[in-house]
Amino acid sequence: MADLWQDAMDHAVAIARRAGEVVREALQDDRKVMTKSSSVDLVTQTDQKVEQLIIQSVKYKFPTHSFIGEESVAAGEPCVLTDRPTWIIDPIDGTTNFVHAFPFVAISIGFSVNKQIEFGVIYSCLEDKMYTARRGKGAFCNGEPLQVSDREDIKQSIIATEFGSSRDPEAVEKIFSSLRNVLCIPVHGVRGAGTAAINMCHVASGCVEAYYEIGIHVWDVAAGSLVVSEAGGVLMDVEGGAVDLMSRRIVAANSRTIAERIVKQIDSFSPLRDDAPPPQTL
Numbered sequence: 001m002a003d004l005w006q007d008a009m010d011h012a013v014a015i016a017r018r019a020g021e022v023v024r025e026a027l028q029d030d031r032k033v034m035t036k037s038s039s040v041d042l043v044t045q046t047d048q049k050v051e052q053l054i055i056q057s058v059k060y061k062f063p064t065h066s067f068i069g070e071e072s073v074a075a076g077e078p079c080v081l082t083d084r085p086t087w088i089i090d091p092i093d094g095t096t097n098f099v100h101a102f103p104f105v106a107i108s109i110g111f112s113v114n115k116q117i118e119f120g121v122i123y124s125c126l127e128d129k130m131y132t133a134r135r136g137k138g139a140f141c142n143g144e145p146l147q148v149s150d151r152e153d154i155k156q157s158i159i160a161t162e163f164g165s166s167r168d169p170e171a172v173e174k175i176f177s178s179l180r181n182v183l184c185i186p187v188h189g190v191r192g193a194g195t196a197a198i199n200m201c202h203v204a205s206g207c208v209e210a211y212y213e214i215g216i217h218v219w220d221v222a223a224g225s226l227v228v229s230e231a232g233g234v235l236m237d238v239e240g241g242a243v244d245l246m247s248r249r250i251v252a253a254n255s256r257t258i259a260e261r262i263v264k265q266i267d268s269f270s271p272l273r274d275d276a277p278p279p280q281t282l
């Protein structure tokens with residue numbers, strides 16, 4: 001039977017590739033940096049330009065589809081996932097890397113129908129790696145199938161995580177407490193690419209056993225969640241149980257054993273959900 005969403009997925013791959021060209025070109029110029037939720041939550045005109053490029057091209061081809069885009073939400077658009085076909089877009093995942101020319105930058109596009117991710121496309125544009133996953137049909141990098149690592153012993157693992165963009169002292173304390181717990185299991189190492197999407201592609205590729213973070217957003221992990229699960233990995237909330245893409249918390253691992261071991265080390269907290277109603281102003 002023909003795949004209902006193949007056309008949309010082909011479009012996502014094409015537009016992610018085009019967006020990657022725009023990002024690479026922008027790296028040659030000065031990058032004007034603005035801030036969002038905090039002085040370390042960065043955004044550039046390229047983030048906004050790439051998001052508009054993706055949304056306009058999708059609207060033209062699929063006029064009935066909905067969007068959740070990082071920069072549109074920052075500009076006041078709602079962040080609510082419905083049953084409608086929805087493109088969940090992070091135009092530049094790794095903006096801080098982009099600003100500093102640290103060489104991991106991705107365009108991340110997840111596509112959800114009935115609140116289920118149908119496909120995920122992550123283009124690591126400085127490495128020219130196109131990661132794709134279609135629900136039930138596997139995960140790939142530049143067309144080659146991906147498979148998570150088979151290491152079950154966490155003491156022989158590399159774990160990926162990030163520090164995020166909150167500098168709230170209580171959150172920072174918990175982030176360091178979790179990091180200390182994980183490091184002292186002990187694990188072989190802790191890494192972070194500076195982008196949630198690429199960290200998840202690293203889990204899917206088998207070069208790290210797990211990735212966890214509190215503070216990410218739905219656009220950081222929508223595509224990556226399918227890339228990981230289609231490569232044979234598992235997703236979990238940081239307190240165990242099912243992952244909720246709007247909760248801003250995630251553990252993505254090669255196996256349930258490793259995911260549960262990570263969960264035990266995490267000093268968890270709950271940032272404001274992505275779909276929380278905006279605060280009332282009097």
Ligand SMILES: O=P([O-])([O-])O[C@@H]1[C@@H](O)[C@H](O)[C@@H](O)[C@H](O)[C@@H]1O
Nearest residue numbers: 092093094095162164194195196
């Ligand atoms: O803002 P942005 O570069 O798209 O996305 C960023 C992530 O991918 C990064 O890994 C994470 O630590 C930050 O919290 C942020 O969400």
Ligand SMILES: [Mg+2]
Nearest residue numbers: 090093094220
């Ligand atoms: Mg991001």
Ligand SMILES: [Mg+2]
Nearest residue numbers: 090091092093
């Ligand atoms: Mg971004």
